[in-house]
Amino acid sequence: MSSEAFSQMVDTYLSNNTQLDRNERGAITQWAAALSGSAVGGVIGGTTGAQSGAAVSLDAERYNRQLHPDEVARIKQLSGGDKEKEARLKAAACALVKCSAEFTVGSADYVKAQALEQLGNSDAYATDRAQLASQSGSQLVYAMGSYANANLPMFGYSISDQTGDALSRYGVGTRIGGLVQTTEGEFQALGGMAMCTTGVACLAGSYLAASGIDTAYAGANSFLSGISHKTSGAYLLEGLGVSPAYSEAIYGFSQMGAAGFGVWNGLRGEAIAATGSVPGTNDILSTPLGQRPDPAAYMTPEYISQDLALFDEGATKFMTETNFNKYGIGQIDGTSFVLAKTEVDMLMKNANGDPARLEQSLGLPSGFFSTGNVVRVDIPSPGDFNLRMPSGNEAGANGFWIPGGKLPNNNAEAIIDAGSILPSNYTISPVKFK
Structure with missing residues (x-):
């Protein structure tokens, strides 16, 4: 199919589906640009071929997350190196595996995935859907206490897929993680306040308490929304030039350092109380009068x-x-x-x-x-x-x-x-x- 004919088909689809909102229409237009080999809305740079390849990759990796590696390989086999054909088959695959089902309704990912899914579900892709629906492949299955190879249909939408999508769509994993994070943050804040007495221990305890409250707040937002929220500490580090990929980890390590100081400080106090002697007593006594430490x-x-x-x-x-x-x-x-x-x-x-x-x-x-x-x-x-x-x-x-x-x-x-x-x-x- 030529790019001109394909563009005309997309225009007809958009004209016949006036219920689509502006975001959905924009997403379909962007995918259409990728399929036809033109620039992807100015977002992905490079040559026309590179843009189409990048769009295809984005399609496969982000919105066809349910595709088995064998299914991805089958699409490449069926397309025979034709990038436009490969993109069409991936749009059809998105429709067959309901690629929008895992995202929260109304989210940016949902809008883009649904637009691709609707495009793959259109009459113009009926042949592509039928071609994929007819595919089957050998898969290892467990039955009667042993594993065996079986020839099973490909590009399906199983009960396990539906369950996984429901958990993902409602952010169950994220909410559970947020609840755990909230609890950990609360305990951390309490521990930090218990550390705070005087001197350096109070500085470390105050930081641990404040960062614990920050952690608990971010976790509570994740629990309530089902969407992962970063801590304010991570955003602060990013503002100082730390990569977003490492900001939370570095923030976490700083809290571990403060907690480690608190543990060491507590163990040192217990050792003094238990033995009645101070670590390093001989060194202190050997220090000249007037130079001994506070x-x-x-x-x-x-x-x-x-x-x-x-x-x-x-x-x-x-x-x-x-x-x-x-x-x-x-x-x-x-x-x-x-x-x-x-x-x-x-x-x-x-x-x-x-x-x-x-x-x-x-x-x-x-x-x-x-x-x-x-x-x-x-x-x-x-x-x-x-x-x-x-x-x-x-x-x-x-x-x-x-x-x-x-x-x-x-x-x-x-x-x-x-x-x-x-x-x-x-x-x-x-x-x-x-």
Whole structure:
């Protein structure tokens, strides 16, 4: 058939089907241009032959997704290298396998596929449809517990095809995936908020929570519409130049990194709490005084917060009355090591009047209490004086100091700024043993 005759046939078809809307008529015109070897509506560039070949490929791969590889091969065999004949047979095949049935009604893909299907269903393609409907081929089938070859009709529309199209048309797979994505995003957001306490952990937790909400929102849209929706994070990355093919993956990896940091941070806190020691203790102790790292660099915010919470009922320190009268409660740098009042009360009770036992519990030199010149200083509100974990850089850090805010006996210790403390901020009492 010549291009002129084919174009006349398409014009007649469009004239006789006035119910087609503008999108459907445009799609048919575009397919007709591909079939006749002319340019495809200015969308596909190149020579006329290349345009026709590209259109045929688009036809086969996008709108004839139900065609078995044997059926595609049969069309090529029947067309004998004639691209126009091959395109006609593929349009007829689209009609036979109902290629528009998998798409959501009204979608752009549905409009294009339906236009091709209607064209393939027209009277002008009756011979092409009949030729394909008469084809059969050998297929491997399972029956009576074994596989065997059987000669079966080709270009059909089976129950399994109908089921698959229904699932695709209503976006069942996409909706299920969207529901799963929504759930995952919600859990991620909750996990991120749980991570957020202070410092770097809060930054990572905030990002994880925000990206989790973004993921859940995109999943909810996919679930409701049946159409896959990208996350805002992916669109942001694309705006920065990331390829759309990789934007979601990169966004996902960034979330995995934040989650991994949260897991590591949590495990580190559990290790410190379980062992009472800080990883890298020897390295910290071997670092010269004044150059030791901030505790936040090797302890989790959760651990620091829990340890300092032991001082909510007050802080206590022991010192000789002579030093108290001469220097006050602070060291030369204005800091002061303090113990948790509740723990001191318990230790004194357990010592049962034995000064040696109390010295051992507090890690104090032997005979410290035997001078009879020791006072106890209680600070009711240590949080008012910059209560914090000791770094080991303080003037009062001696050879018994260890990282982690703990004494050798695992009782808590902390640091306050004593330079600004007033006598009204603490009480002092002599330590006496029976």
